[in-house]
Amino acid sequence: MSETAASEARQVHHTCPLCEATCGLTLTVEGDRVTRVRGDDEDVFSRGYLCPKGARLADLQDDADWLEAPLVRRGNDFERVSWDEAFQAVADGLLPVREKYGSNAVAAYLGNPNVHNLAGAFYVRPLLKALGSQNLFSASTVDQMPKHVSSGYLFGRPDAIPVPDLDRTDYLLLLGANPAASNGSLCTAPDFMGRLRALRERGGKLVVVDPRRTQTTDLADLHCFIRPGTDAAWLLSILHVLFAEGLADLGAVADFAAGADEVQRAVEGFSPERTAAATGIQPETTRQVARELAAAKTAAVYGRIGTHTVEFGSLAAWAVDLVNAFTGNLDRPGGALFPRPAHARPDGEPGTGSGFRIGRWRSRVRGYPEVRGELPVATLADEIETPGEGQVRALVTVAGNPVLSTPHSTRLDAALAGLDFMVCVDPYLNETTRHADVILPPPRALERSHYDLAFYGLSVRNVANYSPAVFPAPGPSEADLLARLALVLGGQGADADPSIVHEMMIGGMIQSSVGAKGSVVAGRDPAEIRAALGDREPTDQLVDILLRTGPYGDGFGANPDGLSLDKLEANPHGIDLGPLQPRLPGFLATPSGRIELAPPPLLEDLARLESRIADAPDAGRVLIGRRHVRSNNSWLHNVSALVRGRDRCTLQVHPEDAQELGLADGAKARVSSRVGSLVAPVELCDDLLPGVVSLPHGWGHDVPGTATQVARRHPGVNSNVLTDGEALDPLSGNAVLNGIPVQVEAL
Numbered sequence: 001m002s003e004t005a006a007s008e009a010r011q012v013h014h015t016c017p018l019c020e021a022t023c024g025l026t027l028t029v030e031g032d033r034v035t036r037v038r039g040d041d042e043d044v045f046s047r048g049y050l051c052p053k054g055a056r057l058a059d060l061q062d063d064a065d066w067l068e069a070p071l072v073r074r075g076n077d078f079e080r081v082s083w084d085e086a087f088q089a090v091a092d093g094l095l096p097v098r099e100k101y102g103s104n105a106v107a108a109y110l111g112n113p114n115v116h117n118l119a120g121a122f123y124v125r126p127l128l129k130a131l132g133s134q135n136l137f138s139a140s141t142v143d144q145m146p147k148h149v150s151s152g153y154l155f156g157r158p159d160a161i162p163v164p165d166l167d168r169t170d171y172l173l174l175l176g177a178n179p180a181a182s183n184g185s186l187c188t189a190p191d192f193m194g195r196l197r198a199l200r201e202r203g204g205k206l207v208v209v210d211p212r213r214t215q216t217t218d219l220a221d222l223h224c225f226i227r228p229g230t231d232a233a234w235l236l237s238i239l240h241v242l243f244a245e246g247l248a249d250l251g252a253v254a255d256f257a258a259g260a261d262e263v264q265r266a267v268e269g270f271s272p273e274r275t276a277a278a279t280g281i282q283p284e285t286t287r288q289v290a291r292e293l294a295a296a297k298t299a300a301v302y303g304r305i306g307t308h309t310v311e312f313g314s315l316a317a318w319a320v321d322l323v324n325a326f327t328g329n330l331d332r333p334g335g336a337l338f339p340r341p342a343h344a345r346p347d348g349e350p351g352t353g354s355g356f357r358i359g360r361w362r363s364r365v366r367g368y369p370e371v372r373g374e375l376p377v378a379t380l381a382d383e384i385e386t387p388g389e390g391q392v393r394a395l396v397t398v399a400g401n402p403v404l405s406t407p408h409s410t411r412l413d414a415a416l417a418g419l420d421f422m423v424c425v426d427p428y429l430n431e432t433t434r435h436a437d438v439i440l441p442p443p444r445a446l447e448r449s450h451y452d453l454a455f456y457g458l459s460v461r462n463v464a465n466y467s468p469a470v471f472p473a474p475g476p477s478e479a480d481l482l483a484r485l486a487l488v489l490g491g492q493g494a495d496a497d498p499s500i501v502h503e504m505m506i507g508g509m510i511q512s513s514v515g516a517k518g519s520v521v522a523g524r525d526p527a528e529i530r531a532a533l534g535d536r537e538p539t540d541q542l543v544d545i546l547l548r549t550g551p552y553g554d555g556f557g558a559n560p561d562g563l564s565l566d567k568l569e570a571n572p573h574g575i576d577l578g579p580l581q582p583r584l585p586g587f588l589a590t591p592s593g594r595i596e597l598a599p600p601p602l603l604e605d606l607a608r609l610e611s612r613i614a615d616a617p618d619a620g621r622v623l624i625g626r627r628h629v630r631s632n633n634s635w636l637h638n639v640s641a642l643v644r645g646r647d648r649c650t651l652q653v654h655p656e657d658a659q660e661l662g663l664a665d666g667a668k669a670r671v672s673s674r675v676g677s678l679v680a681p682v683e684l685c686d687d688l689l690p691g692v693v694s695l696p697h698g699w700g701h702d703v704p705g706t707a708t709q710v711a712r713r714h715p716g717v718n719s720n721v722l723t724d725g726e727a728l729d730p731l732s733g734n735a736v737l738n739g740i741p742v743q744v745e746a747l
């Protein structure tokens, strides 16, 4: 670094927005570039930890393929246009479709990055309201929807997800998760693996259940190999043992839990002996784990992607909560607790909640129930291809690449090509957006402020951290972009002022705060609150209202030492708000005011599981996915440093299977499922359970018409060519991405 450059360099602190772990980063900034990224040693939560993705945040910021201006389709090509022209093109293309065919003819798909930025968190709602369509799809139904179903039924709040108290528990049972690669999910814990090591160092026990040996299982005291898709059956066997041996104890939640007897009756048929053939776990191991869970001073069960993206995902998610409850570990320190983030709203009165239900409407073609206002993305192609009233003819995507990330992708790819109109809010011309008529690129990651609205609500410690934007956005902010899109869809015209939406959002939030029972600002003058917000970006004003009216907030002067955005900004390493504390029964939103342990829809679904375990175990091969610490679904494959080196998109095959199939390491194999086939390089790997093969997801960048140069040089194959659009968990609509029956043959 030259002397001049060194003198110009500045250090800023910014929360990494790339995954759920919320690590604090220290960025060295010179001019308009980030020249160095380190973990922030003083960050109150991550304490210097960062992973290879966070270390490459500057590369993402500098990605030459990130679109700088909107694109509009002209024949087979795209033309760079002004923002006004782009919004006019959206109005000209989308509104006639809706006028002619009705609101449901325009669908929306929301990708996972929406939950990693403030504009996505706040502004998608007005956008969807303006859209007025029942055809809403998102990445939730290829990921975590079963957990929302379980929480909705048990606690009355689909977004209230108990997280394992990693830092205090004495015993952790982890299923279908590999935090060594994912850094944790639905459980925000920077340096997750360091926290697992600390658990063992303080004498705790770690048990991991997974069909594959991983870096996480290597750390475990006990690793149980399990047949993919059978976690629900195994957890119900744990419950069976707890009841059969008189070990079931609801602990502190017993006074406000309903349905314990129904649960006991429901698990009678799931003895460890009965499920062993299906799960592959010996009955004595199941009994041992059940007894240890019951005997541990504190324990927590945590299930993730491998328990959710299977045909019994909702039952598995429910069973995780039940085991926590019946070992006395639900809502107690060291067990599984609900975070209380700085932006939390007042709990409400137990017994006044409206509860949870699914199926307020159904998908037109296959009749799948709506869940949390969404339909399963696995049926999006059905809705586009099937003629008739309500057929989807246009699509709005925001931060999503469903051609790579959702089931039966060859079919969806073809369906998107047949749409009348498609507009994508996306930084790349990629496998999905190549079908668009208009692409609206958002600002880059460091051109927006950050506060983790989604993940502090799933955090193993109550923490708050705010990062201002590092660089100004050259175009509209993402909030302006989404607001203008909402205005176009609302018929306000392509040139409508986005501040209309900003004022509506801010005014609405103030009104609901001063009008809410129990709010620290109840009854105050909205104009006084509005004046106190200053002239920050609209998304920051919204965060400020939430913080100041939240459980640690300054109440706009009512609690002068409390939190505000100013205070967070003055503490760039974050503010620690302490360990998780019990929140029940106040947090419950069930109509009964109790934890509903035995919701009828889940009890009814048990018959399907019983019949599956009664069948002879399927001897066929099944496909599972896998993650890598340098990847995040489909969206970091255009960063050279994260994809270089040995090809990671390989078909892992156990050597016994390889011998039977005549496959050699490095050779090509054809993998076929009911809906498709692909060819992938073979990697012999004895980490797998024999009979299970593994392919990562998010790859397949070799289709024509994209402009992601790095990804195209490292294309891999798209595992969703093999996933079946008709294989779903029926309650949540979640796609089955693990345990897909496949045939494998040598080429």
Ligand code: SF4
Binding pocket: 016, 017, 018, 019, 020, 021, 022, 023, 049, 050, 051, 052, 053, 054, 055, 183, 190, 191
């Ligand atoms: S673990 Fe997640 S939040 Fe932390 S540096 Fe890596 S990508 Fe960023």
